[in-house]
Amino acid sequence: MGKNGQVGWELQRALAPLGELITLDRYGHNGLTGDLSDINGLRSSVRELRPDVIANAAAYTAVDRAEEERDLATLINAEAPAVLAEEARALDALLVHYSTDYVFDGSGDTPWQETDSSRPLNHYGATKLAGERQLQASGCRHLIFRTSWVYAARGSNFLATMARLMRERDALQVIDDQVGAPTGAELIADVTAHAIDQAKADASKEGLYHLAAGGETSWHGYATVIAEWQQGRGIAIQATPERIGPIPTTKWPTPAQRPLNSRLATNKLERVFGLAMPPWQNGVERALAERFG
Ligand code: NDP
Numbered sequence: 599m600g601k602n603g604q605v606g607w608e609l610q611r612a613l614a615p616l617g618e619l620i621t622l623d624r625y626g627h628n629g630l631t632g633d634l635s636d637i638n639g640l641r642s643s644v645r646e647l648r649p650d651v652i653a654n655a656a657a658y659t660a661v662d663r664a665e666e667e668r669d670l671a672t673l674i675n676a677e678a679p680a681v682l683a684e685e686a687r688a689l690d691a692l693l694v695h696y697s698t699d700y701v702f703d704g705s706g707d708t709p710w711q712e713t714d715s716s717r718p719l720n721h722y723g724a725t726k727l728a729g730e731r732q733l734q735a736s737g738c739r740h741l742i743f744r745t746s747w748v749y750a751a752r753g754s755n756f757l758a759t760m761a762r763l764m765r766e767r768d769a770l771q772v773i774d775d776q777v778g779a780p781t782g783a784e785l786i787a788d789v790t791a792h793a794i795d796q797a798k799a800d801a802s803k804e805g806l807y808h809l810a811a812g813g814e815t816s817w818h819g820y821a822t823v824i825a826e827w828q829q830g831r832g833i834a835i836q837a838t839p840e841r842i843g844p845i846p847t848t849k850w851p852t853p854a855q856r857p858l859n860s861r862l863a864t865n866k867l868e869r870v871f872g873l874a875m876p877p878w879q880n881g882v883e884r885a886l887a888e889r890f891g
Pocket residue numbers: 599600601602603604605606623624632633634635655656657658659674695696697698699726744745746747748749753
């Protein structure tokens with residue numbers, strides 16, 4: 599599901615070697631649909647396909663708009679995953695699903711563990727948490743990956759917007775008191791492929807995991823790395839690193855409140871699956887090179 603999103607696109611590459619892959623988006627093909635707002639269509643599509651693994655990369659991801667389109671966000675992020683979970687349970691299929699650091703309230707400055715209490719600050723976060731809980735309550739076999747600050751070489755995201763604004767504007771102000779790890783869709787997809795392979799062989803590995811790149815930064819630190827990379831490649835930018843100013847979240851009001859502490863501890867993921875999360879800068883530089891190099 600969600601084959602054309604940032605993560606969905608990379609999953610198409612990373613999951614291809616694991617077996618026959620059938621990809622769906624919100625539009626119907628051959629009587630099948632991956633439209634998460636069409637609960638009946640979704641259910642009958644899963645029943646028809648009878649997959650061993652369902653990977654759901656589709657979501658309502660417009661965080662601010664979700665404050666207004668509350669019912670639609672709930673339908674896509676919570677009710678549709680519940681249907682996928684019911685169907686996965688009936689088929690004994692493994693359901694792979696993604697969630698977010700926005701399930702936390704952003705307090706403190708230590709990385710969040712999977713066992714920490716969740717308290718979303720906005721409706722998007724609440725719907726994503728409800729989706730997680732639907733999977734867990736259903737009793738289906740599942741892998742849920744909470745990730746953060748997702749970017750990819752294609753699609754629209756902070757990385758692409760900032761890279762453009764640096765060329766267009768002579769100065770920028772970027773939030774410096776929200777801290778997390780920019781995480782590439784490539785990394786998410788590659789980790790997902792490893793995890794599916796291992797969880798299919800060992801059911802004790804199923805469950806909830808935090809999946810984010812290594813290290814941490816603020817949006818301001820992230821923007822500075824993007825500016826430095828462009829300068830290093832000789833790309834003309836007006837908003838050079840010294841012309842990117844830090845501002846607090848309070849100076850940038852948005853309809854949806856964001857957590858200040860988005861750090862996700864990945865030790866469980868690394869231990870269970872024998873993986874090591876690379877520093878966040880590696881993937882960012884790679885995505886910049888793919889996009890602009
Ligand atoms: P994108 O916004 O890039 O992609 C979301 C996809 O969902 C799009 O392809 C979109 O389709 C699809 N979609 C939206 N509504 C429907 C629907 N009704 N039926 C079917 N498909 C639909 O998201 P990401 O790849 O970045 O996110 C992947 C996962 O990671 C999501 O679960 C998200 O909540 C989570 N996540 C994302 C973060 C981020 O910063 N982006 C941070 C933390 C977690 P279309 O292209 O047609 O609109």
